[in-house]
Structure formats: structure tokens, C-alpha cells
Amino acid sequence: MKEKEPLNSLLIKLFSEQRLAVLGTQSRSGPYGNLVAFAATDDLKYLLFATTRATRKFENLTEIPKVSLLIDNRSNREVDFHEAVAVTATGTAKEVLGSERDSFQDILLSKHPYLSGFVTAPTCALLKIEVDTYYIVREFQHVVELHIKL
Amino acid sequence: MTVIIPIQKVGRSDRSAVGGKAFALSQLLTKGMDVPKSVCITTEAYNRYISTTGLRERILLELSRKQLDQMRWEEMWDASLRIRNMFLRTPIPRNLGDTISSAVGGCFGGQAVVVRSSAPEEDSAKTSFAGLHESYLNLSGLDRVLTHIRLVWASLWSDAALLYRTELGLDVEKSTMAVLVQEIVIGDRSGVIFGLNPNHSEQAVLESVYGLNAGLVDGAVEPDRWIFERKSGRILDHYEPPRKQWLVPSSSGTSLEALPNKLRRKPPLDDTECTRLYRMAMKLESYLGSPQDVEWTLRDGVLYLLQSRPITTAPSEAAEDKRPWYLSLRRSLDNLKSLHLKIEKQLLPKMLEEAVRLRERNMAGLSDDELADEIALRKKTYDHWVDVYWKEFIPFAHGMRLFGQVYNDALKPDDPFEFMDLLRSANLASIQRNKLLVQIAQKLHGSPELIDCLKRGDLSLNPEFEAMLNAFIEQLGIGRRPAEGAVVSGYDKNAIIPLLLELASSPEDRMHSDGKDPEILNSRFLACFDGDKKQMAQDLLDLGRASYRLRDDDNIYLGRIEMEMSIAVSEGIKRIEKRGTKADIVSAPEDVIEVLKNPAYIPQPGSSEEKAETGRTVKARQLLGQPAGPGIARGAARVILKQSDLFEFKRGETLVCDALDPNMTFVVPLSAGIVERRGGMLIHGAIIAREYGIPCVTGVAEAASLIQTGQTVTVDGYLGIVTIE
Numbered sequence: 001m002k003e004k005e006p007l008n009s010l011l012i013k014l015f016s017e018q019r020l021a022v023l024g025t026q027s028r029s030g031p032y033g034n035l036v037a038f039a040a041t042d043d044l045k046y047l048l049f050a051t052t053r054a055t056r057k058f059e060n061l062t063e064i065p066k067v068s069l070l071i072d073n074r075s076n077r078e079v080d081f082h083e084a085v086a087v088t089a090t091g092t093a094k095e096v097l098g099s100e101r102d103s104f105q106d107i108l109l110s111k112h113p114y115l116s117g118f119v120t121a122p123t124c125a126l127l128k129i130e131v132d133t134y135y136i137v138r139e140f141q142h143v144v145e146l147h148i149k150l
Numbered sequence: 151m152t153v154i155i156p157i158q159k160v161g162r163s164d165r166s167a168v169g170g171k172a173f174a175l176s177q178l179l180t181k182g183m184d185v186p187k188s189v190c191i192t193t194e195a196y197n198r199y200i201s202t203t204g205l206r207e208r209i210l211l212e213l214s215r216k217q218l219d220q221m222r223w224e225e226m227w228d229a230s231l232r233i234r235n236m237f238l239r240t241p242i243p244r245n246l247g248d249t250i251s252s253a254v255g256g257c258f259g260g261q262a263v264v265v266r267s268s269a270p271e272e273d274s275a276k277t278s279f280a281g282l283h284e285s286y287l288n289l290s291g292l293d294r295v296l297t298h299i300r301l302v303w304a305s306l307w308s309d310a311a312l313l314y315r316t317e318l319g320l321d322v323e324k325s326t327m328a329v330l331v332q333e334i335v336i337g338d339r340s341g342v343i344f345g346l347n348p349n350h351s352e353q354a355v356l357e358s359v360y361g362l363n364a365g366l367v368d369g370a371v372e373p374d375r376w377i378f379e380r381k382s383g384r385i386l387d388h389y390e391p392p393r394k395q396w397l398v399p400s401s402s403g404t405s406l407e408a409l410p411n412k413l414r415r416k417p418p419l420d421d422t423e424c425t426r427l428y429r430m431a432m433k434l435e436s437y438l439g440s441p442q443d444v445e446w447t448l449r450d451g452v453l454y455l456l457q458s459r460p461i462t463t464a465p466s467e468a469a470e471d472k473r474p475w476y477l478s479l480r481r482s483l484d485n486l487k488s489l490h491l492k493i494e495k496q497l498l499p500k501m502l503e504e505a506v507r508l509r510e511r512n513m514a515g516l517s518d519d520e521l522a523d524e525i526a527l528r529k530k531t532y533d534h535w536v537d538v539y540w541k542e543f544i545p546f547a548h549g550m551r552l553f554g555q556v557y558n559d560a561l562k563p564d565d566p567f568e569f570m571d572l573l574r575s576a577n578l579a580s581i582q583r584n585k586l587l588v589q590i591a592q593k594l595h596g597s598p599e600l601i602d603c604l605k606r607g608d609l610s611l612n613p614e615f616e617a618m619l620n621a622f623i624e625q626l627g628i629g630r631r632p633a634e635g636a637v638v639s640g641y642d643k644n645a646i647i648p649l650l651l652e653l654a655s656s657p658e659d660r661m662h663s664d665g666k667d668p669e670i671l672n673s674r675f676l677a678c679f680d681g682d683k684k685q686m687a688q689d690l691l692d693l694g695r696a697s698y699r700l701r702d703d704d705n706i707y708l709g710r711i712e713m714e715m716s717i718a719v720s721e722g723i724k725r726i727e728k729r730g731t732k733a734d735i736v737s738a739p740e741d742v743i744e745v746l747k748n749p750a751y752i753p754q755p756g757s758s759e760e761k762a763e764t765g766r767t768v769k770a771r772q773l774l775g776q777p778a779g780p781g782i783a784r785g786a787a788r789v790i791l792k793q794s795d796l797f798e799f800k801r802g803e804t805l806v807c808d809a810l811d812p813n814m815t816f817v818v819p820l821s822a823g824i825v826e827r828r829g830g831m832l833i834h835g836a837i838i839a840r841e842y843g844i845p846c847v848t849g850v851a852e853a854a855s856l857i858q859t860g861q862t863v864t865v866d867g868y869l870g871i872v873t874i875e
Contacts, residue, residue, distance in 0.1 A: 052866055052869060052871060052873075054772075054782075054784075054864035054866060054871070054873040055772070055873065056771075112204075113203065113204025113207075113208075114204040114205070114206075114207030114208040114210075114211060116204075116208075117208070117869075118869065121866075121868040121869050122782070122868055123782050123866045123868050123869060123871075124868075124869070
């Protein structure tokens with residue numbers, strides 16, 4: 001519990017600096033990974049991204065909503081092994097509908113304003129991952145868990 | 151870097167920040183020449199604007215939708231319109247806007263100004279092309295000035311600039327734009343002087359009009375033209391046009407008015423003034439180090455230099471460079487109005503008359519020699535009309551674009567192609583033909599007996615139905631001009647039966663009615679204009695509608711002429727076959743003529759145009775194109791590679807083709823979605839998709855080879871994405 005506050009700040013900083021994350025989904029035929037533009041809510045309870053409904057990732061998470069999202073700050077240099085931070089969030093993905101849509105959409109678009117045409121298209125779904133746990137990896141092997149949903 | 155530099159403070163190191171045009175004027179100012187009071191909005195302002203608003207990445211996303219060298223020119227126009235709309239709909243952030251407003255307000259007070267582009271890449275000695283970027287005249291009020299600064303910024307990505315991107319050094323990641331805000335000098339006479347005639351190195355050229363210079367630069371007012379001997383300044387020639395109009399300031403900018411009678415008879419400049427301008431051009435050449443193309447205006451005897459740029463030879467004078475032709479398509483409303491009259495009143499009736507005249511000639515009674523002459527005549531007639539098609543009909547298609555830009559400027563719609571909904575009420579020939587098809591299908595729907603007769607090929611008991619069917623087939627036959635990559639060359643009655651039966655299973659007329667109401671759009675559009683501008687807006691709308699309708703109808707009219715040529719060629723081939731000659735390599739009209747006249751002639755077999763097998767094993771999953779018809783559809787693909795593919799079309803399939811031409815339109819009412827390789831928002835496929843409300847994606851590279859018939863595809867017409875399952 002002691003580490004929770006500094007971890008929150010670390011996550012907020014990392015999430016504001018990084019634009020893309022790796023979404024992990026699964027289907028009966030196997031796992032699947034994608035890069036997605038993401039944003040986080042201030043309370044870190046939700047991670048947001050958008051996709052069109054015809055994609056494989058949308059099909060997968062509709063079938064099995066349990067997903068992961070990997071966010072990291074690697075620079076593709078040797079120093080990454082001690083400097084880089086990688087965070088894997090696990091949780092449940094749900095399409096954002098109704099009254100929530102506007103506020104969550106604003107969060108995503110304020111970070112990615114160039115995606116406004118994409119996100120507001122009728123064929124595009126806005127997804128929220130209700131985070132269960134953050135797995136935070138630093139200094140190569142130092143791993144801590146931050147449980148959001150208790 | 152600073153956002154504002156007054157022109158008198160521009161230093162040598164500011165060139166890239168203020169752009170070529172502003173830099174040249176600042177140099178002339180230091181030489182004591184008369185230059186309008188000006189303020190430079192530096193490239194830093196542009197960079198801050200696109201970075202803080204997210205526009206930088208949106209522009210990059212738009213321009214990376216497809217590689218620029220793979221884009222058709224129409225697609226560049228579409229991309230450019232989308233980008234322009236982004237600028238129109240994205241206000242300048244408050245801090246930046248305040249800085250610009252305070253500089254402009256401080257320098258000009260409430261005075262009207264001119265907002266000019268001043269791109270760092272433009273106007274350098276290597277690259278100087280007039281007219282690639284925009285300038286706006288007589289703007290009053292800070293809001294209007296700020297809006298037009300955004301439009302000048304947007305013109306960095308104009309279709310013309312994209313077309314000349316290599317010569318301009320246009321770099322989608324790095325290019326930027328400075329803006330020059332100038333006091334408007336309302337000259338009584340204006341013009342352009344070229345210190346060196348681009349077409350003759352021993353001469354200089356002066357052009358002049360009454361009123362504002364933009365009348366000349368935009369091509370709306372024909373100028374008087376003087377040719378000088380460059381060495382001596384002696385006037386060699388003076389061309390006097392009929393002087394009819396001049397461009398004058400008006401409440402909403404500028405307005406083209408009739409020139410007062412007393413001015414019509416008199417050239418705008420006398421010989422002394424011409425010589426003064428010639429000397430000024432030579433002086434500028436020595437100051438700036440190379441011959442200049444100078445825009446100037448005379449007010450109360452004072453000669454003001456509006457802008458000066460180096461003259462370079464044309465970017466490419468090669469005959470195969472068609473870009474100058476493309477740029478010539480940008481025409482004024484007046485020019486397009488007269489072109490419309492010419493097309494509707496002269497050219498189309500003449501084409502029809504020609505087709506009827508050709509049809510009346512009975513070829514059975516002609517000798518082989520006479521038939522050969524007849525084919526030659528028809529070929530010549532057809533070639534003539536193809537030439538007219540490129541010279542007159544294609545430029546008229548620009549009417550839609552002109553209207554679209556004015557519509558977007560007035561209404562700043564979310565969808566930059568919303569204006570197409572307002573043009574939709576037009577009565578397209580191919581839609582009319584489809585209505586006939588629906589009537590045929592409706593007759594079949596109510597009558598199993600008739601279906602049975604149709605299947606047996608015996609319609610003798612149903613003469614009315616047979617006449618309808620023949621009329622439809624004849625209409626299909628008359629539209630045989632193949633578009634780029636078309637697969638259709640003719641039809642027979644039996645081939646169309648399966649398609650008729652498919653339609654008969656549910657023969658509703660699918661015309662789209664749930665789009666935006668054209669009447670509401672019409673009122674909203676016209677409400678944006680006051681006074682005489684309202685009439686201009688109405689004229690523009692009428693022109694846009696005519697342009698939209700004729701965009702396809704002209705193909706059908708040309709098809710009638712082509713059909714008459716084909717009939718004569720077919721008669722020739724029949725006779726060659728009767729002689730016992732193997733005619734399968736004789737198909738081109740020239741060969742048929744030669745063989746008819748000289749039975750010993752053996753044509754050379756032509757080379758196969760089939761594409762080489764690439765051996766690719768790529769399986770496409772998601773393809774990107776242009777969102778040409780809003781909506782989403784999922785269904786099996788029907789890839790049209792040959793004519794018979796069309797007739798196998800089943801309801802609910804997605805039409806996938808290289809290029810949808812007007813002769814393939816009859817399957818559209820059956821289709822769930824349309825995917826086309828040829829790109830563009832204003833092409834036939836996109837127009838028809840909008841008419842029927844069918845999701846459509848155009849400009850999908852290799853669509854017809856990457857998608858296979860039977861694969862399930864999702865057509866996302868909102869985002870321009872095709873997903874293959």
C-alpha cells in the first residue's frame with residue numbers, strides 16, 4: 001500500500017507521455033496483438049481506445065472481453081534494460097455507450113486530436129478497459145502489481 | 151521564433167521565416183520603392199497552429215492515405231479539399247489569434263487588407279510558380295482576416311501544390327507557410343510585368359487591366375498586352391482585347407463589374423507609363439539579381455509594387471506533362487457558365503444529331519470500298535468527339551468543384567463532401583435507365599408465366615414486355631464507351647436474363663431518400679449570401695448541378711457515336727469473315743478498313759495487354775481507400791473482371807471493380823456496397839453510390855486483384871476502409 005501513491009504518479013506520467021500501447025486480445029483460435037492509440041482516466045480505473053467494429057480485435061474482445069494493454073517507454077537502445085518502464089494492464093473491455101460516451105471520447109481526443117474524424121465515425125467503437133491490475137516492470141526485473149479493482 | 155515581423159524590420163536572416171514573397175518586398179522597400187504597408191505572419195505561427203490543434207498529424211494522415219505518386223489528380227483535389235476543410239473548421243488558438251489580431255489591428259486599424267501567401271519554398275530562384283497558393287483581397291474585420299490567414303495556410307496543400315510537389319520541394323513533414331498581410335491599394339489600373347518573356351528571351355512583357363490586379367491574375371479580365379525589346383525598352387507590339395469588365399472592391403471582397411464605356415475605348419496605360427513600368431522591371435532585376443515577374447498597381451500616379459518573384463522557365467515543358475492542362479481546368483464561374491451553354495445548347499444536340507445521321511445510313515447496300523470509307527468517316531467523327539470530350543466536357547466537371555469550395559467556405563460543414571447531397575436532385579441518364587430496369591423487374595415479379603416465357607426465350611405473347619426489354623438493352627448498348635479499365639463491351643439478351651430474375655425477386659426502387667434533404671441544404675446555402683451575391687450563389691448551384699449531371703451523361707452521348715462506329719466495324723468484320731479470312735486478329739477500325747480495301751493485307755497481331763502475373767501471395771485483410779459514400783455494408787464480394795461477372799451478380803453482394811463506368815450501373819441497385827480501384831469522390835461510382843445510399847470506398851489500390859469473388863467484405867463508407875474476412 002505504501003507504494004501506491006508514487007506508482008500512481010509514475011503511471012500517470014507514463015500514460016501521458018506514451019501515445020501507443022499494445023492491446024492483447026484472444027479468440028478461440030488464439031491470441032492476437034495490436035498497436036492502439038490510448039488514453040487513461042485520471043483515476044487510472046479505465047484505459048480508453050477506439051477501433052472500427054469490422055476489425056479482428058473488436059471481434060475478439062466481443063467474444064472474450066478479458067484483454068491486456070502493454071504501455072512502455074523503451075527507446076530501442078541498450079539502456080532500456082535498466083531505464084525502461086513497462087506496464088501491463090489487465091482488465092475487461094467494454095464498448096462505451098450512452099451518456100458516458102462524450103466524456104470518455106473527450107479524454108481520448110484531447111490526447112489524440114488528430115483522430116477526431118476516426119473516433120467520431122459511426123462505424124468506430126470507443127472502448128474502455130476496466131482495469132483489474134497494473135503489472136509494473138522496472139530495472140529489468142523489478143515487478144510490482146497495483147490492484148485497481150479489489 | 152517570433153510570430154510577427156513588420157515588413158520594414160525583416161532582416162536577411164528572416165527569409166525562411168517570412169517566405170519568398172515577403173522577403174522580396176522587404177528588399178525593395180529598403181531600396182526606396184513604394185510597397186504597400188505590410189505585416190509578416192511568420193512560419194512559426196503556422197507551426198504553432200498546426201501543432202497545438204492536432205492538425206499536423208491530421209494532414210499527415212490524410213496525405214498518407216495513399217502514396218502521392220499513386221494518386222490520380224482528382225484524388226489530390228479531394229485530399230486538398232479535406233485538408234482545406236480541416237483548416238476552415240479549426241479556429242486559431244486564442245493566444246496565437248490575439249497576437250496576430252493585435253499586430254494586424256495595430257498596423258491597419260479598421261482598414262481593409264490583402265492576405266497573401268508567402269511560402270519559403272515558393273518564389274526562390276529555383277522554384278517559382280504563380281497561382282499554387284492563395285491570396286485574398288479586400289478583407290475587413292479581424293475575424294475575416296484570421297479566417298483567410300487559415301485559408302492561405304491551407305493552400306500550402308492545394309491540389310496544384312501537391313501536383314508540383316517535387317519542383318516545390320513540398321515535404322509533408324517539414325513544409326510550412328508564412329503570410330503577408332498588406333494594406334489594400336485600390337489602384338485605378340493594375341497589371342503584371344515580366345522582365346523577361348518566358349517564351350522569348352529577347353523580350354519583356356507587360357499586361358494591364360483597369361481596376362484590381364486579381365481580375366487579371368485569375369483570368370477573369372483579359373488584359374492589354376505590350377511586348378518590349380528587352381535590350382532597348384522599345385515597344386514592339388501592343389495587343390488590345392475587347393475591354394468589357396473590371397474587378398472592383400465590394401462589401402464582400404471583390405466584384406466583377408462592367409467597365410464604363412469611356413474606359414473601354416482607351417488602353418489602361420499610355421506609352422510613357424509603359425516605359426516607366428519597363429524601367430521599373432529592369433531596376434528590380436538589378437536589385438534582386440534575376441528577371442522578375444512583378445504585380446503592380448497605379449493609384450493617383452504612384453506606382454505600388456504588390457509582389458515580385460523571380461521568373462523561371464516552366465517546370466516542365468515536355469509535351470507529356472499534362473499538369474498545365476489540369477491546372478487550366480480551374481475556371482471562373484463566367485467561363486463555366488458559357489461552357490455549360492455551349493455543351494447543352496450546341497455540343498450535346500450536335501452529338502445526338504450526328505449519331506442519328508450515322509444511324510440512318512444503311513450499310514448493307516455499300517460496296518466494300520464504300521464501307522471502308524464509311525468506317526473511316528465514323529472513326530474520324532468519333533475521334534473528333536473524344537477530343538471535344540477532353541477539351542470541353544472534362545473541364546466542365548470542374549463546376550462541381552467550384553461549387554463545393556464555395557459551399558464549404560460558406561457553411562464549413564463537418565463532411566467536406568456534403569455539397570454533393572445538394573447536387574443530387576439531378577436527373578442522371580444512368581439512373582433513368584435503372585428505373586426502366588426496375589419496371590421490367592416489377593412486371594416479372596407479378597407474373598410467374600412471364601418469367602417462364604423469358605427463361606424459354608419466347609416473348610411473342612408479351613409484345614409490350616418485349617418492347618420494354620429491347621428498349622433497355624438498346625439503352626445499355628448505346629452507352630458503350632468504356633471507362634478507364636472497363637470490362638464491358640456489349641450485351642446480349644440472354645446474358646441479362648439471370649440478372650433480371652434476381653431483380654424480380656424483390657424489385658423495389660432503391661433510390662436513396664434518407665440523406666440530407668436537398669431543400670433544407672438549398673435554403674441553408676442560399677441564406678449565407680446577401681444582395682447580388684445571392685444570385686451568384688444560385689448561379690453557382692445551377693452550374694454545380696449541371697456539372698454533376700453531365701459528368702456521366704456525356705459518356706452516354708459519346709457512347710452513341712461510338713456505337714455507330716462499332717456497327718460499321720462489325721459489318722466490315724462480317725464481310726471479311728464471309729470471304730473466308732480468319733478475322734479474329736482484325737478488330738481495330740484501321741485494320742478493318744485496310745483489309746476491306748486490300749484483301750491481301752494481313753494485320754500484325756497486337757500485343758497482349760494482360761498484366762503479367764506477379765506471383766504474389768499477399769492476402770489482404772484491411773484495405774484503405776477514400777470514403778466516397780457513407781454507410782456500412784457487409785456481404786460477399788463480386789469482383790468484376792469480365793462482362794459475364796456482371797450478369798452473375800446476386801442481391802446483397804459487394805461490387806468490387808477496377809472502375810465503375812456508366813454501363814455497369816445497372817447492377818448497383820442489387821449491391822450492398824461498392825469498392826473501386828479508381829479513386830475520387832466525384833467519379834461515377836461515388837455519384838451513383840450516393841444516389842442509391844450505398845456505402846462506397848474508392849481508390850483502393852489493386853482492389854480487383856486483392857479481393858476474390860465470394861470473400862466476405864465489410865465496406866466502411868464513413869472511413870474508407872474495406873475489411874476482408
